[in-house]
Amino acid sequence: MGYLHEIGKYFLMIKQTFVKPTKWSVLKGLIFKDIDDLIIGSLGIVAFISFFVGGVVAIQTALNLTNPIIPKELIGFASRQSVILEFAPTFISVIMAGKVGSFITSSIGTMRVTEQIDALEVMGINAVNYLVFPKIIAMFFYPFVIAIAMFLGILGAYIAAVYGGFTSADEFLTGLQDDFIPFHVAYAFIKTFIFSFILATIPSFHGFYMRGGALEVGKASTTSFVWTSVVIIITNYFITQMLLS
């Protein structure tokens, strides 16, 4: 019953996010700030992880190609498929649940603890709209982060495979273009778009409705990371089933 109550409360919060909007001139500033905090601020870690994980995918694939019948082009092909289908949209989203999710929960949670949310409500401001809506809009730019992750992941794979001596540049590029299905990119961005909404709202929910002090802010951040990751993984399963089966 407790979980059902929380799920109901989450959907009511979502509804509340889109009613009684804050003045646009104020909201605009909040959206730009959230784009800076959530999107621009995540580019460094996403670029770093994507590049090296892309490289590791290529090396792992190359080292497992022990059968001489299997062409070396497979390294490029496998890297592309891994990075575009799963690594960039899903793996990066789970990392973002830790990076961005914890930031959102702790910043909103601290506002709750220090009565800043009460201050907004006393003024007659819809605090949910004021705090959560700009984050949802800012996260619309999240697919750009994933596009960068895709590019850097494949670049990392190319550098590791070619300069690591596992394959030639021609073989890698041929594999990269082999059996390319454009819908796979569309699938990756559809799920990225859904994950961006999850990444903005579940951490906000945990921050907004937390009670207690500093210790509870920490606990809420951890809970938020766990639930955001769980929801992303489950959603990923259903989207894959629906779009690729």
Add this chain to the structure above:
Amino acid sequence: MIEVKDLHKGFGDIKVLKGLSTSFDQGKTNLIIGQSGSGKTVFIKCMLGLFQPDSGEIFYSGTPYSSLDFDQQREIREKIGMVFQGSALFDSMTVEENISFPLRMFTKLKKDEIRDRANVVIDRVNLENANNKLPSEISGGMQKRVAIARAIVNNPKYLFCDEPNSGLDPRTATVIDNLIQEITQEYNITTIINTHDMNSVMEIGDKIVFLKEGHLAWEGDKTQIFKTDNEEVTNFVYSSNLFKMVREAQNKS
């Protein structure tokens, strides 16, 4: 003027407010006092609309407030200024941005007009050279001044202060008390202060409401509180050594 009629509020089995009725006058500093756990904060949060009372009604200048929904309360909420115990300043905004926030939210003033009006209030609360500082860069006393400035910048009709002196040294506490009283008279607003501080009672208590276990135990003004026979009030007032000594000195003379 704010009137409270038969207010009840509980959390589960715990009844915090048990049929509270009183009124707070315009142009006066009204103090709510009582021991910790007597229901002061719940009372003030019910009046602000942060808690929904179980029963009873709160009237703002004759308009019933508790029975309205959030949207309908909005009109009254915009006339309320609130100074929170921990100041509740927005961390990411500078002092000037904090103070001008209600103007940016609720008025159609231009940027220059907002800045001018914020500066008038900044001068009024004697905040110097702090416009561009963040709340974390100023002292507790200055944070209280910023909170007061933010509360009054949009010309409220009602000002609520939750323990405005907590965490301040006695001199700064007196300055803040006097500032609140001056602003109350100057703007002719209904001010309600939730406090433990007997110095505040002596300084600015135009009307004092004493709560005990969720009900109104006594009400009067600062001259009456030291003469009352009400045992609960005298136990509270003379619980501090300073006031005990004053009473003993008075008795001797």
